[in-house]
Amino acid sequence: MPLFGNTFSPKKTPPRKSASLSNLHSLDRTTKEVELGLDYGLPSINIAGQSLKFENGQWITESGGTGSLKEIQRLRKRNLQLEEENNLLRLKVDILLDMTPNEQAAGDTFGVTNLPSATITSSAQSDPDRV
DSSP, rough: OSHHHHHHOOOOOOOOOOOOOOOOGGGGGGHHHHHHHHOOOEEEEEETEEEEEEETTTEEEESSSSSSHHHHHHHHHHHHHHHHHHHHHHHHHHHHHHHSSSHHHHHHTTTOOOOOHHHHHHHHHHGGGGG
């Protein structure tokens, strides 16, 4: 028990000076939705003149489809071509790396090229004024 009483006694907060002038708390849910527009609906955007809305986790055009069927088929075909080209290029890189000696391949991957020293000395000897 403290000698001089309780040392911790926070001050009480003063009451609010005025009550709220808003009557929103007294409205029921349906009235709030009508008055405040709480029924947001589906998110929609307009990109490049085409209007899209978000339904069930998918962006769908306002006309109802997800896009023109020909456009989707063309894009899928192009995607398949690019994937095949990418796989072919990866295979070519692997074959080329297998053909090179290990030290040279390791240096080339970091942009280091091994120039022969004879090339450097011969150019300096041919033109003495360049040095």
